[in-house]
Amino acid sequence: MSVLPASVILSIPSPDWSFFDLGPFRIHAYALCILVGIIVATIMTSRRLTKRGAEPGVVLDIILWAVPLGIIGARIYHVFTHPGDYFYDGADLLKTLYIWEGGNAIFGALIGGGIGAFIGCRMTGIRFWSFADALAPGLLLAQAFGRLGNWFNHELFGLPTTLPWGLQIESTNAAFPAGLPDGTLFHPIFLYEIIWNLIGVAVILYLDRKFSLRWGKAFGVYLIWYGIGRSFLESIRVDPSEIFLGIRTNVWASFAAIVIGIAIIWIQQRRHAGAELSPYVPGREWVAPDPEVESDDDSNTSDQGDGAAARGESGESSATSPRDSRP
Numbered sequence: 001m002s003v004l005p006a007s008v009i010l011s012i013p014s015p016d017w018s019f020f021d022l023g024p025f026r027i028h029a030y031a032l033c034i035l036v037g038i039i040v041a042t043i044m045t046s047r048r049l050t051k052r053g054a055e056p057g058v059v060l061d062i063i064l065w066a067v068p069l070g071i072i073g074a075r076i077y078h079v080f081t082h083p084g085d086y087f088y089d090g091a092d093l094l095k096t097l098y099i100w101e102g103g104n105a106i107f108g109a110l111i112g113g114g115i116g117a118f119i120g121c122r123m124t125g126i127r128f129w130s131f132a133d134a135l136a137p138g139l140l141l142a143q144a145f146g147r148l149g150n151w152f153n154h155e156l157f158g159l160p161t162t163l164p165w166g167l168q169i170e171s172t173n174a175a176f177p178a179g180l181p182d183g184t185l186f187h188p189i190f191l192y193e194i195i196w197n198l199i200g201v202a203v204i205l206y207l208d209r210k211f212s213l214r215w216g217k218a219f220g221v222y223l224i225w226y227g228i229g230r231s232f233l234e235s236i237r238v239d240p241s242e243i244f245l246g247i248r249t250n251v252w253a254s255f256a257a258i259v260i261g262i263a264i265i266w267i268q269q270r271r272h273a274g275a276e277l278s279p280y281v282p283g284r285e286w287v288a289p290d291p292e293v294e295s296d297d298d299s300n301t302s303d304q305g306d307g308a309a310a311r312g313e314s315g316e317s318s319a320t321s322p323r324d325s326r327p
Helices: 029-051 058-081 093-097 106-124 128-152 189-211 217-235 249-271 291-314
Strands: 019-022 025-028
Touching: 025 029, 029 058, 029 128, 058 093, 058 106, 058 128, 106 128, 106 249, 128 189, 128 217, 189 217, 217 249
Parallel strands: none
Antiparallel strands: 019 025
């Protein structure tokens, strides 16, 4: 009887399934993870933006633009940074649309989603940077759920490892490195990034509470945090990627995110030293209804109705009513 190595016993298995059928529909675990991430991020962003004075539910009007364009941007970025996977003799070009098979790049989602958020903010009157700040921690949370979807798709793994938390990947996987024996374990990059993103959520919330990050500064922290983590994790991945000057394209994108995040914080600190008084652009403010005023209005309406009824019963003309002489 053979004895399995301890590293294999303690390793992380890849799921045996990645989808299930519900009647005529096929539900992919990856898509469910993405959907849960979007919902959680929306709830968190809505609560944060409402606390800053925005109308409850206004986030929904923004994400209706941000989410679709974010998904489109994520897919376009992935396809064009992995051309060998989609463009070759005999390739089925329809697979460029199969987002449920994985391959949605966060940097493309940031570009496409940013365009959509800008449009949504213009239509609702919300400041773009106010929305971005409210979104920052929720975005990392959504990315954590997305990385869980990578696990179901048997993707996003790194270099071989003998560590007990190594990830089991079948040797028939297209990204399995040639020449390695069956049973080789790999760094679970998806898990590392989930942990990194969750820590980032706590970091942004702490810094926001301590320093009241506004005018895009919280989003700048997000870019720096994610860029640092992604630049390292991307460098130990084994799946194919386009290389520029000996460095993977997503590592360059991570460096760019760090630089942009630093620039946002530096520029916005110089441009906006004061507090952000409203999440709305001037002239588009939303004023929350005052319950006391509404109560008074209801009372006045009731009084007027009662008075009219009394005047009707007494036969008193409305022209002589003292109520009608008030401005």
